[in-house]
Amino acid sequence: xxxxxxxxxxxxxxxxxxxxxxxxxxxxxxxxxxxxxxxxxxxxxxxxxxxxxxxxxxxxxxxxxxxxxxxxxxxxxxxxxxxxxxxxxxxxxxxxxxxxxxxxxxxxxxxxxxxxxxxxxxxxxxxxxxxxxxxxxx
Numbered sequence: 001x002x003x004x005x006x007x008x009x010x011x012x013x014x015x016x017x018x019x020x021x022x023x024x025x026x027x028x029x030x031x032x033x034x035x036x037x038x039x040x041x042x043x044x045x046x047x048x049x050x051x052x053x054x055x056x057x058x059x060x061x062x063x064x065x066x067x068x069x070x071x072x073x074x075x076x077x078x079x080x081x082x083x084x085x086x087x088x089x090x091x092x093x094x095x096x097x098x099x100x101x102x103x104x105x106x107x108x109x110x111x112x113x114x115x116x117x118x119x120x121x122x123x124x125x126x127x128x129x130x131x132x133x134x135x136x137x138x
Contacts, residue, residue: 030098031105033128040094043109043124046132047091050075051082063131078137086116106133 030036050058055075059067092112099106108125125134 030096030107031100033105034098034107034126036094036096038130039096039107039109039126040111042126042130043094043111043122044091046124046135047111047113047122050078050135051088053079061132062135063127063129063133066133081120081137082115085118085120089114089116092119104128108134 030039046058046061049061052058055072058075059070062070090113092114094109094111097108097110099108105128106125108123111122111124113120113122120137123134123136124132127133
């Protein structure tokens with residue numbers, strides 16, 4: 001009986017990983033005015049900018065009303081997390097998410113980025129002017 005549990009647990013884990021990886025390769029329809037290629041390219045540029053230790057440049061990319069909520073301390077926490085992950089390896093595929101709220105359209109790219117010592121999942125969101133409204137790494 002114990003051997004069966006050992007076999008099925010890894011099998012269930014591998015199946016759930018396969019479903020997750022398949023989902024990362026798909027995309028939902030973005031709202032009108034957004035192009036998948038442009039959203040992905042901008043997400044890569046914003047991740048690169050955030051990783052460059054340029055707080056002012058990164059903070060300037062945000063929608064004006066969100067800039068006041070940004071702090072150099074939280075940015076430093078992100079840089080510390082990057083330091084733990086080691087050297088950048090490569091960008092993965094982007095899964096796209098679109099949303100309309102209060103008559104405004106938003107788009108986000110969810111992307112796994114590979115580093116030497118582990119991956120980070122980024123969620124990078126934009127308003128219609130391609131200003132950042134969300135930047136999250138876990």
